[in-house]
Amino acid sequence: MNKKLYELPPLPYRLEDLEPHISREQLRIHYEIHHKAYVDGANRILQMMDKARAEGASFDVKAALKLLSFNIGGHILHTLYWHNMAPAGRAGGAPGGRIGDKIKEDFGSFDRFKNEFTEATLTVEGSGWGALTYCRNTNRLLIMQIEKHNVNIYPTIPIILVIDAFEHAYYIDYKNDRKKYLDNIWNIVNWDEVDKRFTKLT
Numbered sequence: 001m002n003k004k005l006y007e008l009p010p011l012p013y014r015l016e017d018l019e020p021h022i023s024r025e026q027l028r029i030h031y032e033i034h035h036k037a038y039v040d041g042a043n044r045i046l047q048m049m050d051k052a053r054a055e056g057a058s059f060d061v062k063a064a065l066k067l068l069s070f071n072i073g074g075h076i077l078h079t080l081y082w083h084n085m086a087p088a089g090r091a092g093g094a095p096g097g098r099i100g101d102k103i104k105e106d107f108g109s110f111d112r113f114k115n116e117f118t119e120a121t122l123t124v125e126g127s128g129w130g131a132l133t134y135c136r137n138t139n140r141l142l143i144m145q146i147e148k149h150n151v152n153i154y155p156t157i158p159i160i161l162v163i164d165a166f167e168h169a170y171y172i173d174y175k176n177d178r179k180k181y182l183d184n185i186w187n188i189v190n191w192d193e194v195d196k197r198f199t200k201l202t
């Protein structure tokens with residue numbers, strides 16, 4: 001019974017590479033402790049369910065599935081987040097490519113998009129995420145607020161950019177100032193990666 005489990009993926013840059021916007025220590029704790037905890041948490045539940053099924057034992061299905069979706073959501077969102085950031089030298093600014101054009105078409109301007117996205121991420125209730133998604137049915141970019149890692153998700157609408165608004169993403173560098181973190185994060189958004197994700201869908 002050696003079923004596949006989730007793994008902590010390698011970061012696409014070194015821990016210090018997002019400085020000064022995200023410090024080495026902030027990134028290290030976020031990645032090595034918080035992201036890893038979601039991977040381990042998901043695997044623990046999967047293994048518990050595998051064991052219970054093999055033994056014909058019962059388990060609390062509702063509680064297990066709730067925890068599983070929280071942990072898998074955390075793992076998938078963090079993986080997207082690491083890759084939609086890059087060192088400031090090759091990130092930030094206004095997006096080009098097809099995503100740049102689409103943002104202008106749907107939001108009017110990049111500044112308008114940035115303000116709406118920042119507000120969405122700033123006002124996520126409790127801990128959560130701001131996400132840019134693309135609806136293939138209506139050919140629209142949609143901003144989504146994700147509470148925790150798994151609430152308010154639009155089923156089947158794929159995510160192309162996420163910003164982590166859990167306090168664990170910024171408290172070492174910015175204390176409780178989520179707005180200051182969000183103002184700085186735009187310097188390290190990897191628009192090439194976002195454009196690649198968008199282009200693949202269209």
Ligand SMILES: [Fe+2]
Nearest residue numbers: 034164166169
């Ligand atoms: Fe996080």
